[in-house]
Amino acid sequence: MIQATFYHAGCPVCIEAEQGFATAMNPSVYTVETVHLGEDKSRIAEAEAMGVQSVPALVIEGVPYHINFGASIADLK
Amino acid sequence: MIQATFYHAGCPVCIEAEQGFATAMNPSVYTVETVHLGEDKSRIAEAEAMGVQSVPALVIEGVPYHINFGASIADLK
Numbered sequence: 001m002i003q004a005t006f007y008h009a010g011c012p013v014c015i016e017a018e019q020g021f022a023t024a025m026n027p028s029v030y031t032v033e034t035v036h037l038g039e040d041k042s043r044i045a046e047a048e049a050m051g052v053q054s055v056p057a058l059v060i061e062g063v064p065y066h067i068n069f070g071a072s073i074a075d076l077k
Numbered sequence: 078m079i080q081a082t083f084y085h086a087g088c089p090v091c092i093e094a095e096q097g098f099a100t101a102m103n104p105s106v107y108t109v110e111t112v113h114l115g116e117d118k119s120r121i122a123e124a125e126a127m128g129v130q131s132v133p134a135l136v137i138e139g140v141p142y143h144i145n146f147g148a149s150i151a152d153l154k
Binding site: 068 | 081093097098101102103104106107135137138141142144145146
C-alpha cells in the first residue's frame with residue numbers, strides 16, 4: 001500500500017476537498033491518513049518539510065498536491 | 078461510474094499531477110477523462126464553465142479542484 005496524507009484545517013474548502021477528493025483515491029493501492037493541522041499543531045513542521053504551503057493538501061509519495069486554497073500553513077501556527 | 082475530468086496543458090506541473098494524482102483515483106468508482114486544453118482549445122469554455130481557473134485541475138461531479146499551479150486558463154487562449 002502507498003501511504004498518502006491529507007492535511008487540512010477544518011475549513012469549508014478543506015472539507016469539500018476531503019469528501020470529494022481524498023475519499024476518491026483507489027483504496028486497494030492507497031492508505032489515506034487525514035491530519036487536522038489546526039487540532040494537531042505538532043505535525044505542522046512535518047507538513048512543511050513535505051513542501052506543504054497551504055491546506056487542503058494531499059501528499060502522495062513525498063509529493064505535495066495543493067488542492068484549491070483554504071488557508072496558508074503560516075496562518076495555522 | 079462517476080465521471081471526472083482532468084484538465085491540463087502538458088506543463089511539468091500538469092504531468093506530475095496526472096501521474097501522481099489523476100491515476101490514483103478509485104477505478105471502480107471513477108472514470109477519468111484527460112483533456113489537454115493546449116491541444117483542444119475548443120474545450121476551454123467548458124472548463125471555464127465548470128469553474129476551472131488554472132491547470133492542472135480535476136473536476137469531479139461538477140466541482141473543480143485546482144491542483145498546485147501550472148498555468149492560468151487565460152494564458153491558454
